[in-house]
Amino acid sequence: MVLHTASQKYLSTRGGSYGLSFEEAVLKGLGADSGLLIPEAIPSLPQNWHQDWLNLPFADLAFEILSLYISPAEIPAGALKDIIQRSYSTFRVPDITPTITLDADTRIHLLELFHGPTFAFKDVALQFLGNLLEFFLVRRNKGKMGKDREHLTVIGATSGDTGSAAIYGLKGREDVSIYIIYPTGKISPVQEAQMTTVEDENVHCLNLDGTFDDCQDLVKALFADPLTNKNLKLCGVNSINVARILAQITYYFASYFQLIRSGTFDPSTDAIRFCTPTGNFGDVLAGYFAKRMGLPISKLVVATNENDILYRFWQTGVYEKQLVLDEASAKGGIEEDGVKAHPEGVKETLSPAMDILVSSNFERLLWLIAFDLSNNSDNLSERKSSAGSKVKQWLHDFKSKGGFRVEKEVLEAARQDFTAERVSDEETVATIRDVYRWPQPRPRPGCSSSSSSSSSSYILDPHSAIGVTAALRSARAAAPGVQQQQHCVALSTAHPAKFSHAVEMALRDERGFRFEDVLPPQFVGLEGLPRRSRRVYRSEGIDGIRRVLMGEVEREVDGKNS
Numbered sequence: 281m282v283l284h285t286a287s288q289k290y291l292s293t294r295g296g297s298y299g300l301s302f303e304e305a306v307l308k309g310l311g312a313d314s315g316l317l318i319p320e321a322i323p324s325l326p327q328n329w330h331q332d333w334l335n336l337p338f339a340d341l342a343f344e345i346l347s348l349y350i351s352p353a354e355i356p357a358g359a360l361k362d363i364i365q366r367s368y369s370t371f372r373v374p375d376i377t378p379t380i381t382l383d384a385d386t387r388i389h390l391l392e393l394f395h396g397p398t399f400a401f402k403d404v405a406l407q408f409l410g411n412l413l414e415f416f417l418v419r420r421n422k423g424k425m426g427k428d429r430e431h432l433t434v435i436g437a438t439s440g441d442t443g444s445a446a447i448y449g450l451k452g453r454e455d456v457s458i459y460i461i462y463p464t465g466k467i468s469p470v471q472e473a474q475m476t477t478v479e480d481e482n483v484h485c486l487n488l489d490g491t492f493d494d495c496q497d498l499v500k501a502l503f504a505d506p507l508t509n510k511n512l513k514l515c516g517v518n519s520i521n522v523a524r525i526l527a528q529i530t531y532y533f534a535s536y537f538q539l540i541r542s543g544t545f546d547p548s549t550d551a552i553r554f555c556t557p558t559g560n561f562g563d564v565l566a567g568y569f570a571k572r573m574g575l576p577i578s579k580l581v582v583a584t585n586e587n588d589i590l591y592r593f594w595q596t597g598v599y600e601k602q603l604v605l606d607e608a609s610a611k612g613g614i615e616e617d618g619v620k621a622h623p624e625g626v627k628e629t630l631s632p633a634m635d636i637l638v639s640s641n642f643e644r645l646l647w648l649i650a651f652d653l654s655n656n657s658d659n660l661s662e663r664k665s666s667a668g669s670k671v672k673q674w675l676h677d678f679k680s681k682g683g684f685r686v687e688k689e690v691l692e693a694a695r696q697d698f699t700a701e702r703v704s705d706e707e708t709v710a711t712i713r714d715v716y717r718w719p720q721p722r723p724r725p726g727c728s729s730s731s732s733s734s735s736s737s738y739i740l741d742p743h744s745a746i747g748v749t750a751a752l753r754s755a756r757a758a759a760p761g762v763q764q765q766q767h768c769v770a771l772s773t774a775h776p777a778k779f780s781h782a783v784e785m786a787l788r789d790e791r792g793f794r795f796e797d798v799l800p801p802q803f804v805g806l807e808g809l810p811r812r813s814r815r816v817y818r819s820e821g822i823d824g825i826r827r828v829l830m831g832e833v834e835r836e837v838d839g840k841n842s
Contacts, residue, residue: 283353286321290522293318293647294675295668302350303416306409306523307432309516310503315671316643317522320664323348325574330547334537338376339364341537342408342530348573349526355415363415367407371395377404377531379538379769382738383718386755387544387767388748391535391554394741397448398474399775399800400441401563405519405527410449412523413515417455433833434458435502436517437495439559440467440633441774443485444474446517451480457833458517459484461495461825464815468632469807470778476811481839484832485813486825491626493637494818501822508826512833519562519641528566533575535769545767551578555701555750555770557743558582559634561590561641563771564698568645571697578766582700583750585629585708590639594700597691599674600683601637630705630782631742633774646686647671649693701750711745711752712786716793737790739798742782744772777803 290300292311298320300308305317326332333341342364343357350360368376373395382388396403413432421429434456436446443460450458460475464487476485488495499518502508519525532554539545545552554577556564564582571577584591593599626635650667657663677684686694703711716737740748747770758766776783777799787793816824 284351285323285348287319287323287349288351288354289320290317291320291664291668292316293643293668294672295665298664302354306412306521307416307513307515309514309521310500313672314500314504315668316520316641318644318647319349319522322569322572322648329574333533334540336537337374338530338534339368341534342368342527345530345533345573346526359415363411364408367411370397370407371403375534375538377534379535381542381544382715382748382770384544386752388751388755389535389539389767389769390744390748390772391531391769392772393531394772394775396445398441398444399778399802400445401528401771401773402441402445402524403448404531405524406442406445406449406517408449408527409446409517409521409523410453413450413456414453417453421455427837429455430513431833431837432456432515433512433829434515434517435499435829436460437492437499438462438467438471438475439492439636440471441778442518443467444471447475447478447483450517451478451483453482457482457484457836459486459829459832461486461488461498461816463487463491463495464489466491466632468778468780470780470803472813473806473809473811476813477806477809479812482836483812486816486828487813488816488818490818491637492635493626496638496640498822498825502825502829505822505826508822508829511830519560525562525566525569525641525644528563529570529573532567532570532577536575539767539769547576550765550767551576553577553579553581553751553754553766553768555581555583555747555754555768557631557634557746557750557771557773558584558590559587559636559639561639561645563773565641565644568648568697572648579754580698581750581754581768582698583746584700584702585631585634585746586627586702586704587629587635587637588702589637590642591700591702593642594691594694594698596685597688598683598685599642599678629742630708630779630785631746632779633743634746643671643675645694646674646690649690652693653689699754701753703746703749707749708742708745709782709786711749712740712742712783713790715740715745715748716787716790737792739776739783739787740772741774741776741779743774743779744770744776747771747773775800 290305291298292313292315294313294315296313297311311317343361377393379389379391382390393401436442438460443462450456503514554567558564564580567580582590626637629635647667650670651663654663654666674684751768751770754768784795
């Protein structure tokens, strides 16, 4: 009996780790060579998936998909179902991620991903990850007492939404400490309040005098640091953790099935595109996994803001930093919504969660393409090793030279499944305003009404507006015959109340607009609550962060055992 299929074993994109179990992949976060972990194979869908899955509720659909990546020898089917059910019981709508139609004439739809506890798409993965980690720890600590119990130190960097979603997924859980590093003054007030007002003692917020990229670099350095790993059992919550990517696959399938059930979309004649606003490439990568599994997505549209390293790659085949070296050029966005400009290269925009210079998850796509193209051997081990070596060389060039150019066939392979759009702040504002003026969208049958719409108009947050802008361009660019058959689904990644200043800037002159109409009751008074956050400094490097972590974890564990 085979305990693990190829899709239930994991490897490092840089060739240093193979044959990891799902539990090892989740708890390690990164490979021993600092590569990202991915399944050794992307599974194909079961023969009758279309009929069997069409009417499944979200949680049942998630179980079917995740079972392809998680062996029942690791997590029995009943336990996995329970983890999933508990993860999505925290969402405010029964459909979890409803799809609505914004404009029937152009076939523009919106996949709402903000109905979880922190009003952001990252709840979909991080509620699951929190319950998953608890399951592993309960099993590992069964019968153990005191310091014999395994204690997990979960660490993450955030540009705004990951931090609060991770904290809400892990707060109050036994044998877990969570540390979130965020750039001081560079996330929105609501985002900071969601993190720093949580009172659970296992939650620790660290604000760093730098950018999100600085925070992310420190997290990666901690995972590679022997001294840290000798004293602490680390686990990551950023999208470098493969469980994040796998959990997000479900909502691409859910949206596809919702449109079919509505009668709007006919898979025998129509095509579907997903337009994903992205900075770190994790959200759209989940769509790519869905496509490789067999979901008939005609194209994945990578929608970036003015921090456009991904857009430039799809135009040129060159993946390189484009530094913004002078303060005047970097300036933009709205300070109150959490802009993150920095002399080392990030441009401030109205969509601050996407203000990222380097897209970490892009490495996973590069490995998959390199593997596909290394078809000069029938030996799977040789092909995997060749792909890992290729990725390792590309990333070495990126680190040493600031960028690299891929071969023509690599770019052509990337263009088969993806296209890219770059959206400016001016276009973002225009889309928020234009969509507000459209007729009120109607939820699909069986879907819940949007909580980001007022009584007469739909209100997008700036990140979602980038996805909608990309969808509108895709609709306009399609040939006349294709236009009649192409549907574009834009991913709505956050509730507009999280970025109130950008929304108010776009809509303040619109008749009938009152921001109070979309302000969730959960946000009222949030910013006035007491906060807990500790200042840390880039100048102290990894040594400073390590001292904080080791000291706090020791106090937390000793306090429980005293």
